[in-house]
Amino acid sequence: MPKLTMVQAINLALHQEMEKDESVLVMGQDIGKNGGVFRLTDGLQDKFGEDRAIDTPLAESAIIGSAIGMAINGLKPVAEIQFSGFSYLTLGQLEGNAARFRNRTLGKFTVPLVLRMPFGGGVRALEHHSESKETYYAHTAGVKTIIPSTPQTAYRLLLGAIRDPDPVVFMEPKHSYRAFKEEFEADGEAMELGKARIVQEGTDITVISWGAMLHRTEKVIEDVVDKHGVSVELIDLQSIAPMDAQTIADSVKKTGRAVIVQEAQKTLGPASEIISLINDNALMYLEAPVKRVTGYDIVMPYFARENNQIPSIERITDAIEETLAF
Amino acid sequence: MPKLTMVQAINLALHQEMEKDESVLVMGQDIGKNGGVFRLTDGLQDKFGEDRAIDTPLAESAIIGSAIGMAINGLKPVAEIQFSGFSYLTLGQLEGNAARFRNRTLGKFTVPLVLRMPFGGGVRALEHHSESKETYYAHTAGVKTIIPSTPQTAYRLLLGAIRDPDPVVFMEPKHSYRAFKEEFEADGEAMELGKARIVQEGTDITVISWGAMLHRTEKVIEDVVDKHGVSVELIDLQSIAPMDAQTIADSVKKTGRAVIVQEAQKTLGPASEIISLINDNALMYLEAPVKRVTGYDIVMPYFARENNQIPSIERITDAIEETLAF
Amino acid sequence: MPSKVIARFDVSYLQILDENGKVDKGLEPKLPREKLLEMYRVMMRARRLDERLLKMQRQGRVGTLPVSVGQEASSGAAAMAMAEEDWFVGSYREVAGRIAMGEEMHKPMLIYGGFEEGNYNEDIPRLLPLAVILGSQIPHAVGIAYASKLRGEKSAVLAFNGDGAASEGDWHEALNFASVWKSPSVFVVQNNHWAISTPLSKQMNSETIAQRGIAYGMPCLQVDGNDALAVYKATKEALDRARKGEGPTLIEALTYRMLMHTTADDPKKYRSDEEAEEWKKRDPITRFKIYLQGKKLWNDKKEAELEEEIKQEIDAAVKYYENFKEFKLDQPFDHQFGTEVASLVEQRAEYNKYAR
Amino acid sequence: MPSKVIARFDVSYLQILDENGKVDKGLEPKLPREKLLEMYRVMMRARRLDERLLKMQRQGRVGTLPVSVGQEASSGAAAMAMAEEDWFVGSYREVAGRIAMGEEMHKPMLIYGGFEEGNYNEDIPRLLPLAVILGSQIPHAVGIAYASKLRGEKSAVLAFNGDGAASEGDWHEALNFASVWKSPSVFVVQNNHWAISTPLSKQMNSETIAQRGIAYGMPCLQVDGNDALAVYKATKEALDRARKGEGPTLIEALTYRMLMHTTADDPKKYRSDEEAEEWKKRDPITRFKIYLQGKKLWNDKKEAELEEEIKQEIDAAVKYYENFKEFKLDQPFDHQFGTEVASLVEQRAEYNKYAR
Ligand SMILES: Cc1ncc(C[n+]2csc(CCOP(=O)(O)OP(=O)(O)O)c2C)c(N)n1
Numbered sequence A, B: 001m002p003k004l005t006m007v008q009a010i011n012l013a014l015h016q017e018m019e020k021d022e023s024v025l026v027m028g029q030d031i032g033k034n035g036g037v038f039r040l041t042d043g044l045q046d047k048f049g050e051d052r053a054i055d056t057p058l059a060e061s062a063i064i065g066s067a068i069g070m071a072i073n074g075l076k077p078v079a080e081i082q083f084s085g086f087s088y089l090t091l092g093q094l095e096g097n098a099a100r101f102r103n104r105t106l107g108k109f110t111v112p113l114v115l116r117m118p119f120g121g122g123v124r125a126l127e128h129h130s131e132s133k134e135t136y137y138a139h140t141a142g143v144k145t146i147i148p149s150t151p152q153t154a155y156r157l158l159l160g161a162i163r164d165p166d167p168v169v170f171m172e173p174k175h176s177y178r179a180f181k182e183e184f185e186a187d188g189e190a191m192e193l194g195k196a197r198i199v200q201e202g203t204d205i206t207v208i209s210w211g212a213m214l215h216r217t218e219k220v221i222e223d224v225v226d227k228h229g230v231s232v233e234l235i236d237l238q239s240i241a242p243m244d245a246q247t248i249a250d251s252v253k254k255t256g257r258a259v260i261v262q263e264a265q266k267t268l269g270p271a272s273e274i275i276s277l278i279n280d281n282a283l284m285y286l287e288a289p290v291k292r293v294t295g296y297d298i299v300m301p302y303f304a305r306e307n308n309q310i311p312s313i314e315r316i317t318d319a320i321e322e323t324l325a326f
Numbered sequence C, D: 001m002p003s004k005v006i007a008r009f010d011v012s013y014l015q016i017l018d019e020n021g022k023v024d025k026g027l028e029p030k031l032p033r034e035k036l037l038e039m040y041r042v043m044m045r046a047r048r049l050d051e052r053l054l055k056m057q058r059q060g061r062v063g064t065l066p067v068s069v070g071q072e073a074s075s076g077a078a079a080m081a082m083a084e085e086d087w088f089v090g091s092y093r094e095v096a097g098r099i100a101m102g103e104e105m106h107k108p109m110l111i112y113g114g115f116e117e118g119n120y121n122e123d124i125p126r127l128l129p130l131a132v133i134l135g136s137q138i139p140h141a142v143g144i145a146y147a148s149k150l151r152g153e154k155s156a157v158l159a160f161n162g163d164g165a166a167s168e169g170d171w172h173e174a175l176n177f178a179s180v181w182k183s184p185s186v187f188v189v190q191n192n193h194w195a196i197s198t199p200l201s202k203q204m205n206s207e208t209i210a211q212r213g214i215a216y217g218m219p220c221l222q223v224d225g226n227d228a229l230a231v232y233k234a235t236k237e238a239l240d241r242a243r244k245g246e247g248p249t250l251i252e253a254l255t256y257r258m259l260m261h262t263t264a265d266d267p268k269k270y271r272s273d274e275e276a277e278e279w280k281k282r283d284p285i286t287r288f289k290i291y292l293q294g295k296k297l298w299n300d301k302k303e304a305e306l307e308e309e310i311k312q313e314i315d316a317a318v319k320y321y322e323n324f325k326e327f328k329l330d331q332p333f334d335h336q337f338g339t340e341v342a343s344l345v346e347q348r349a350e351y352n353k354y355a356r
């Protein structure tokens, strides 16, 4: 298998799953001929036709709203929102309907859909194109919220999301879309949703991150390990909701220290829940306060200042070193 | 001054502020002749006319969207969303525009508006009428999120919200609308936004709540104090964002124990941020894990089962007793 | 400003049975006698069910609820125009339409009693539950229709909303999608002149709601929504066209909300009794009864029999509802997800510890 | 289905200057010579600015950006119809309109260079910044107009959006509000036939966008958007009516996006070169130049002088932009709230510790 970028991996997952399962379709703005503004859906319309790779009119709420109807009536739509900054327009339908149909009808009508969207900064984009608002979705009972970090996990998690019988919000860190390639198994195997992934085992400190921040954090860890000779456990959260409390607690019980790196704003970002889960399940093992390196509680700045809002190598390094030294 | 309910207190605040400041107006569905479905705006149209107490067409996004325009052009609109369950339709405008205009234009265009909405359960209402989703707003940089708990604080906080130069989401615990009356000072004084309120000082444990849950918690505390002779500090959070980290930390440093009672679902409810702030500022003072009593991570059930989703006297009691005994 | 006209449009109005029950023979649909009798029966069952629900609410046996009194033709006759394979996507003021679909009478009692169990009908596979978020059901209708069409099924969707809901963004987005997709769907707007306390004049500034169809290049018309024959005929033709692949239709059914918005509402605060009295004369049921009588299909004896039958049906439903005590407390956890979620297993245990 | 027609509507089209620059004398607005020259100047400045921006983007000196080439008349001439006290509420493809409002050329450079500082003009109090969330600016326009009207000011709002944005729910909700409120506002839809890669035929299924006005009982018309005179005349009349209290108008300006959607887009993936070539013949600037020449208001010498003047203006803007280095790093904290917030004071300190 050649090495693939995350864009290629996601595209491949869509190709394979649409081939395998007739009820899967993709839809969204410019996803057909144009292959999506980031080319995630390239080639799908050519292969599966306009009816299964639908260029929709420009209306986010109706994209998910009609996808809900399709899902109720036997399809498995994978809808793309062009940038997560426009996905807040879908929250009425997502919270009010996608998340509720199963429960509302005691399982008679269900909504197996995937809402895909690129998110996050670092690509010199315009206003509204660089947000990290996974909290909106993770705080929505009845919806699963997934963020992959590598081509391989993006592939497997997307397969898992499409095959999941319930609505899944699938947020793609666009900074990692083409940042690197990876050796790759395209074996059609899905990854279970709801599980964090231990990227590297360690005993002195637990570092938790997800999406594009994971890679920045990995770099810091290499340096920290080199410099201080410590043993770091790195966890890729992957599933923002449901959150894998067990893996987090097991790790912190072992290391006694934790740092969380998130791109989202501080107040009520996923780190808040991680800290709370540590409080619930491993507080007495903590040897230092958990540190969170996050965006500030400000609106995402335009790109000239954006890098100061996104956790930097320096901030992550300081947080890890301070926590180790506490 | 006669005793007033929260409904009357809010109504009075609106009357006084519209009288005092010509640029204040109210708008929303059925808020005019009908005085709002909960009568919060009763009498305002009679007194100030249809142009300053506007019955809008039925469209939440345009209610806030047009209110943003009014605010940009010199008015101070107080817009009502009939139930918070329909407020998610406003998030696109709220996050994308209300929260951003000041920053986007370096202070040239600002959006002093208030978005009022009743929220929470306990009133045997229909689906979508009993939610507690303050997190959506509290996680939105550029917006303040306020929840009053008593007639007096509702009055003062609403005045504070209307006079605030930025968008404020004002969530009213409808279970407390008419639950009790209170002796009342209608002196036109606003309360500063962003501050928690110490309802009762104590030294053995800190209990934090807000909105309707505060009253249920107060009852439990009376019993616990009676039974165990402990000293409890009760904090009314009031301001979900910005959150009053100082008051929380000071209290926990003193007591070493904390319980949080929230109606919202568990994952990423405000309690998660409170726990994180305790972690950040007072972890080493903790003698027990912070306990949170919350809604479960399920869709709000219809009212026959709703009481099991809302923190009950028993659950709150157990949480406090367990934390004391830890 | 002088310039050239590049497009012309018009909106038609259909009435077959006038307010006095007089029928326009030229327009009268040729319906079998059983269908006509069934239409009357559906409307009567809906009316009596509403009346009983109101009473139950006043007695505190169920919670807040809306009733559909006066709107029995605009949803009931429309639903009777459906084919077996069609879908029904309603809002919450289609009691008659749901009854026409076969919904059992204890279902709304369960819903307004606070039980999700009222939201599905095991044997009615294409009847969606109530939609409370106004307008949000309309995109669902379009998606359902899309799926049927994609599979090549001959199935259409009949969707409902009120005059107020037509102001919502979702409504616009969905009608546009339907038009672009040539979706096999029919949109009935029950224009009952009020959205809670908001009159049409504050809801919109156009002569009809029907003309919104023009915006989407969608066939549209206005019908007398209290005239079961007109509603039936317009809906039937639209559904047939939808199934033939000719795309969607917008039907505005002019009707009136004869009672309060919900039991929590007091119309005296905002509208005159006279207006409501005026509309009583246009009652869809009375009118239809006169029509049946004129055709010698109905008489007092049959009326009495029907009343008795309905009473028994409703009594049985009430009984079912009142006996619905042994409900499963932790049902919300059964159907939160279709897969097991560890945190919810834990939370269910806590829930069950305290539930009652 | 036979029935009676209850309402009729039509949609008109206005063109004054045809594709060859021939003017319809009967329709020609009587504009002073200076105004005509200014109109040309505005369009030319916009065109050249766009071209320079494109070049800067290709050189990596600014980030992704959209240009408005081909649409200079539909926003520029419309803005020139405004009165001093009117508001301009745009989207992002109104370079000419903004220039007509007096925006300085370094402003867009700052925006696409990643600086919020490009978003305001100290001396242009009623020009709103770019709106990126499609359609979301339209309710703002309605609210701004409401406030002016409430205070009894004679001021109208001119709002813009594209053909794609007209599919958004906000657009529908806002136009309905405007109509109900008899809002002094004018909505110009720049129908440039594409929304990124989505052609009109997949965006809607109706002959015109103008006819959406019928849905709201709002006067509406279609104009040749590449004809500055038609755009000007239609907008002027609509704004005048708005200021007189006669309510809003919907204007569809037929135009064409001659280049890519943004610099990140490649139109070759989805549309034919021929289509774009066809539209080049309808260039709004060429046409207007022929008109001016016919009136003896323009010649090659003036053209050369104007080009030189514009070049200098743009060079100065680029210089300003390139010197914009000393920007305040913690600006986001200055304008997050109008009051002091304790947590942000703390966070600003951390930000400043790491910022660069
Ligand atoms: C999105 C949304 N906003 C507000 C409400 C509250 N609400 C319930 S019914 C109603 C009026 C609906 O009017 P209309 O659409 O005409 O239907 P009708 O009640 O007349 O049948 C309102 C405002 C709601 N259910 N959903």
Ligand SMILES: Cc1ncc(C[n+]2csc(CCOP(=O)(O)OP(=O)(O)O)c2C)c(N)n1
Pocket: A029, A058, A060, A082, A086, D093, D132, D133, D134, D135, D161, D162, D163, D164, D165, D166, D192, D194, D195, D196, D257, D261
């Ligand atoms: C709500 C929203 N959805 C999606 C986008 C992404 N997007 C930016 S421009 C564009 C196409 C807009 O087309 P149109 O309204 O016709 O304007 P034009 O670009 O042709 O001027 C899209 C889909 C957006 N900015 N906002």
Ligand SMILES: [Mg+2]
Pocket: C162, C163, C164, C190, C191, C192, C193, C194, C195, C196, C257
């Ligand atoms: Mg109505």
Ligand SMILES: [Mg+2]
Pocket: D162, D163, D164, D190, D191, D192, D193, D194, D195, D196
């Ligand atoms: Mg366009």
